[in-house]
Amino acid sequence: MIRTRLVLALAVVCIGAALAAQPPAPPKPDSPAVTSMIERLKRDSGSRWAYAVHFWCEEPRANRPDDPPIPPTKIFDDVFAIGNSGTTVYVIRTAQGLLMIDALGAGDAAGTTAQLDSQLLPGFQKLGLDPAQVKIVLVTHGHADHFGGASYFQERYGSKVYVSAADWNLMENPPARGRGGRGPSGPPTPLPKHDAELRDGDVVALGDVRVSAIAVPGHTPGSMGFIFPVRDNGTRHVAALFGGAWLTPQILSDEALHTFQMSVERFKEATRKAGVDTLLQNHMLMDPIQPKLDAIAARTKGQPNPFVVGRSEYQKFLAVMDGCTQVNLERRKK
Numbered sequence: 001m002i003r004t005r006l007v008l009a010l011a012v013v014c015i016g017a018a019l020a021a022q023p024p025a026p027p028k029p030d031s032p033a034v035t036s037m038i039e040r041l042k043r044d045s046g047s048r049w050a051y052a053v054h055f056w057c058e059e060p061r062a063n064r065p066d067d068p069p070i071p072p073t074k075i076f077d078d079v080f081a082i083g084n085s086g087t088t089v090y091v092i093r094t095a096q097g098l099l100m101i102d103a104l105g106a107g108d109a110a111g112t113t114a115q116l117d118s119q120l121l122p123g124f125q126k127l128g129l130d131p132a133q134v135k136i137v138l139v140t141h142g143h144a145d146h147f148g149g150a151s152y153f154q155e156r157y158g159s160k161v162y163v164s165a166a167d168w169n170l171m172e173n174p175p176a177r178g179r180g181g182r183g184p185s186g187p188p189t190p191l192p193k194h195d196a197e198l199r200d201g202d203v204v205a206l207g208d209v210r211v212s213a214i215a216v217p218g219h220t221p222g223s224m225g226f227i228f229p230v231r232d233n234g235t236r237h238v239a240a241l242f243g244g245a246w247l248t249p250q251i252l253s254d255e256a257l258h259t260f261q262m263s264v265e266r267f268k269e270a271t272r273k274a275g276v277d278t279l280l281q282n283h284m285l286m287d288p289i290q291p292k293l294d295a296i297a298a299r300t301k302g303q304p305n306p307f308v309v310g311r312s313e314y315q316k317f318l319a320v321m322d323g324c325t326q327v328n329l330e331r332r333k334k
Contacts, residue, residue, distance in 0.1 A: 034330050041323040045316050052317065055286040056324035062247045063087050063145060063283055072123035073293045075307055076230040082123030085290055087145050088282055089120060092228070094207030097135035101226065101241065102282050106148030106189055116149040134159045136206055138198070140243025140282055141223040142167030144189040151192040161195040162204060164215065166222030168194055198224055214270050218260025219244035219252070225267050227274050232305045239278035240271045240314065245321060247283055249328040257329055264322045268315060277311045
């Protein structure tokens with residue numbers, strides 16, 4: 001009997017090993033309806049957004065801890081980019097201090113602060129910015145790669161942290177580890193204390209800068225988008241950041257994707273009315289940031305700013321986000 005059990009156990013192990021050694025099954029080919037939707041979206045969006053369509057519709061991926069750091073860069077007269085190729089923080093200089101959008105990821109409550117120490121604070125130093133001047137931190141949504149460093153600024157410098165009420169709740173009552181909330185499995189990310197709440201239509205003012213907040217739920221219940229003015233060599237532009245764009249659709253339910261679609265439509269209308277012509281994203285994987293920073297570094301007088309895409313092109317960018325969400329909903333019908 002014992003020998004029989006051993007033989008059976010070995011057989012199970014061998015079968016399991018053989019199955020594990022097999023390559024994963026290739027994804028099922030898209031239906032003609034899905035293929036047609038993608039091709040139509042490519043035609044309608046044009047060559048400027050070809051990669052964005054490919055990323056969102058065909059090969060999405062999440063940001064990763066090993067995404068290479070970007071050089072801290074002044075991208076507008078008073079706007080700076082810090083972070084890595086997967087996740088970006090924007091620092092806005094105003095007449096009364098600094099306003100920061102997102103705060104990268106951090107480590108555990110014992111003091112391990114990976115991106116805070118390796119990217120965010122060194123970025124301030126390289127740009128000649130004083131982190132003690134950060135008066136406001138706007139958190140786009142309640143995932144740890146966006147609020148991770150906020151508690152440091154709040155506790156050390158008294159920065160005021162703004163998050164939507166729904167995402168304060170998400171941060172304070174996260175799902176199971178590794179399923180959103182505070183990020184992948186591991187030690188919990190230090191939470192900022194519950195501070196200011198962002199509401200749809202709020203205008204957050206600091207000095208001479210006013211940032212309009214637009215609710216864009218879907219990726220999280222309380223994701224927010226922001227619209228604010230920027231200047232490029234003195235010329236005024238209007239920037240927008242859709243702060244709750246999904247990177248991998250499988251983490252969202254059908255209901256969440258439908259909610260996301262409605263949020264994109266609302267953001268289209270808000271950005272159209274505001275005359276948005278400048279694209280900023282906290283995850284710029286669908287429109288890579290490094291080539292833009294290279295262009296800024298090599299830019300000579302009279303050359304365009306690569307973050308300024310124009311009003312109609314910005315609307316096309318949002319249409320790609322919307323269209324690829326529709327594509328993923330159509331795939332689920334199978």
